[in-house]
Amino acid sequence: MRALVWHGKEDIRCDTVTDPEIEQPRDAIVKVTSCAICGSDLHLFHNFIPAMLPGDVMGHEMMGEVVEVGSEARGKLKKGDRVVVPFTIICGECDQCKRGNFSVCQRSNRKKDLADKVFGHATAGLFGYTHLTGGYPGGQAEYLRVPFADATHIKVPDGIPDEKVLFLGDIFPTGWQAAVQCDIQPTDTVAIWGCGPVGQMAIRSAVLLGAKQVIAIDHLPERLEMAEAGGAITINFDEESVVERLNELTGGEGPEKCIDAVGMEAHVSPSMPDTVYDRAKQMLGAESDRPHILREMIYVCRPAGVISIPGVYGGLVDKIPMGQLMNKGLTIRAGQTHVNRWTDDLLHRIEEGQIDPSFVITHTVGLDKGPEMYKVFRDKQDSCIKVVLKP
C-alpha cells in the first residue's frame, strides 16, 4: 500500500510499504477514506519529539471503513462499519480507561518499558507517533491496523460526509477538552494562544460552553479572521502587546482562563526575547521546547485562574516562573486528549448542527501530495490551515 513514511528531519515520503495484517484477536483493519495532517505531526517533522525511527508510518487523524475484524473484536465491529479512529489506542478495560483517562491507558503502549523509563510511567499507545508511545504505524496510509479495535473506534453513521466527522479523532475533542478543563463560568474571559486547527476548535468550544468573552491570539491574518468568524476577539502579537491588550479587555484583571494551543514550537522573534533564548538553547541541545506561551499565560492569567495546555511539549523547558504560578494560585491542567471521553457528545452536537468542524479545512489533496503538504502546512503557504488527504 501507499503511506507517508518518516525518514528523518523534514523528510517525509510517500512510499510503498507492506499492507497491515491482523496480528492480535482484538485488531481490525480499516481502509482509510480520509486522514489529516495535525500540528503534532509538525513536531515529528522537525524531529523535536524523541524516538522516531526511519520507516515509521505517519498519521493519527483518520477514518474509514472496517475491512477485516479479528476474532475478539467481532462483537463490537463488523466489516463495512464506518469508523473514525481516535489517535489514542485504548484497551477499554484498565483502571485508567475505566476512569475515562484514555490517553493514559495502561495497556495499549507496547513499548511500556522504554516509556516508563522516560516518563516515569508509560502513557497510552498512539498512532503514527514516537516509539515512546508504542511506535504504532499511523493512518496517513491506504490501510491501518487498529489494535484493541473493539474499544479503539468511534462509529459514525452513513450519510454524513467524512469532513464533518473526521476531526472527532483528534482536534475537535482536543479543543473541547482544553475548554472543558477550564471549567468555564458565564462570567469568564477565555484567552486562547494559537489559532491553528486546535485553537479554532478551542474557540468554538469555549463559545459553546458559554464563556462571556473569548480572545484569540496569533499573527496570521487568515487564522485570526477564522477565529473572529467563530466568535473571538483577536490579538495579533506582531502588532500589539498581548499582555497589555488582554489586561485592557478584562478591566486590568487578566483572563480567568488561558489555553495554550501552540505548544513547544512558539514563534521565534526578537520582539519576544525569551523565544530567542529558547531557540539558542534548543540548538545547543540544552532545552527541548520553547515555552514562551507558558510564561506569558502564567504572567497574565488572573490570580486563582486556570491554565489549560493542549499544546504538546516534548521534554524539558527552562525558566518557568514558579514564583508567579505559586503565588497567584493558578491551576494547570494538561494532557493528550482522552478522545473517547468526549466523542458521543460531540458527534451528537455535529448531528444536531451545533457545529460543523469542517470549517477549518483549506486543502484537500491525494496522499501522494502529502510530503509537499507537510511543508505547505508548516510554512502556512497558500493560507493553509488544515490539510485533508484522500488515500
Ligand SMILES: NC(=O)c1ccc[n+]([C@@H]2O[C@H](COP(=O)([O-])OP(=O)(O)OC[C@H]3O[C@@H](n4cnc5c(N)ncnc54)[C@H](O)[C@@H]3O)[C@@H](O)[C@H]2O)c1
Ligand atoms: N493534547 C492533544 O491531545 C493534542 C492534539 C492535537 C494537537 N495538539 C497540539 O496542539 C498544538 C496546536 O496544534 P495545531 O494543529 O493547531 O498546530 P499549528 O501549528 O497549525 O498551530 C499553531 C499556531 O500557533 C501560532 N503561534 C505561534 N507562536 C505563537 C505565539 N507566541 N502566540 C500566539 N500564537 C502563536 C502559530 O502562528 C500557529 O497558527 C500543537 O502543539 C499540537 O501538537 C495536541
Ligand SMILES: [Zn+2]
Ligand atoms: Zn494530533
Ligand SMILES: [Zn+2]
Ligand atoms: Zn486501557
